[in-house]
Amino acid sequence: MDLSKIKNIIQGIKKYYPVSDESIQRLSNSLRENHLPKHHLLTKAETKDNSVYFIEQGCARTYFLVDGKEVTNWLSKEGDITFSSSSLYHRKAGLDLVELLEDSIIFSMPIDSLNELYKTDIDIANWSRTIHQEVLLKMQNLRIDRLTLTSKQRYEKFVSENPDLINRINLGYIASYLGMTQQHLSAIRAEG
Numbered sequence: 535m536d537l538s539k540i541k542n543i544i545q546g547i548k549k550y551y552p553v554s555d556e557s558i559q560r561l562s563n564s565l566r567e568n569h570l571p572k573h574h575l576l577t578k579a580e581t582k583d584n585s586v587y588f589i590e591q592g593c594a595r596t597y598f599l600v601d602g603k604e605v606t607n608w609l610s611k612e613g614d615i616t617f618s619s620s621s622l623y624h625r626k627a628g629l630d631l632v633e634l635l636e637d638s639i640i641f642s643m644p645i646d647s648l649n650e651l652y653k654t655d656i657d658i659a660n661w662s663r664t665i666h667q668e669v670l671l672k673m674q675n676l677r678i679d680r681l682t683l684t685s686k687q688r689y690e691k692f693v694s695e696n697p698d699l700i701n702r703i704n705l706g707y708i709a710s711y712l713g714m715t716q717q718h719l720s721a722i723r724a725e726g
Contacts, residue, residue, distance in 0.1 A: 535562040540641060543588045546613020550665045557657035564647035568640045576632040576640065577618040582625070585642040586617040592638025593699065595707050596630050606710040611699060615665070621645065635703055680713045686722050688712045 537544065537555075540562060547553050547561075565588065570576075577583045579599065587594075594616050596608035607630065610616040620628025622645055634640070651658040679688050692712060693700055700708075709719040 535559075535565060537562060539567065540565065540588070540590055542590050542612040543641060546588075546615070547661055549613065550668060551657070551661035553657040553661050557655050557661075560655055561643075561651060561658055564643045564651075565641040566643070568642055570634055570638050570640055572634055572637050574634045574638075576616065576634065577621070577628075577630060579629050579631050580627050582627045583618040583621040584645055586615055586622060586645060586648055587632070588641040588643065589614050589616065590639040590641060592634055592636040592640070593702055594632055594634050594638070595703070595711075596632050597707075597710070598629050598631070604710065606707045609696070609699060609703065609707070609711060611702075617645075635707070685712070685714045685718060686725070688714075689719060689722050 537558065544558055547558065553561075570592075576587050576594065589610055589612055591612060593609065593611040595606050596610070596616065597604045597606045599605075608616075610632075616632050618628045618630055618632065620626050620630070625645070648658075648662075652662060653659075679691065683691065689708075689712060692708065705719060705723075706716040709716040712719070
């Protein structure tokens with residue numbers, strides 16, 4: 535594959551680990567380009583998914599349905615990887631849905647191909663280990679923030695860490711991600 539087509543993905547990978555160009559090329563050989571519309575579901579609840587998705591252009595949210603209500607659990611953007619956790623880790627259907635929030639360029643990769651690279655390419659294995667460590671720490675920090683920070687402080691932290699997402703993502707999704715109602719977040723934003 536022409537690596538100029540996946541500049542954001544390469545930058546996202548190298549943000550976590552200095553993967554060699556040779557390893558990037560091996561990974562890219564299993565990628566399939568998809569141009570998908572806003573609101574397209576990459577993964578669906580109770581459906582085993584056989585791919586992981588690299589975002590070259592666009593953004594997505596991962597969410598669950600809890601008593602009929604959508605609860606946003608994760609936000610992804612250019613350079614990120616997204617997937618159904620149950621499908622990737624346990625090869626079974628899960629409860630998470632991944633929805634595109636913009637028209638997007640997504641590169642899909644079979645989970646089996648990624649698992650083969652883990653066995654044969656130490657750079658790809660180390661990148662995956664590192665990115666999963668970072669995500670685990672981010673999820674832990676989100677949980678701690680919900681217990682220790684006010685709603686306003688959580689929103690301010692989100693804005694400072696994600697200035698490029700604040701005007702791209704529906705306010706309701708951001709509120710859900712931060713553990714508050716959209717009305718409460720609107721009131722916080724109105725305060726200035």
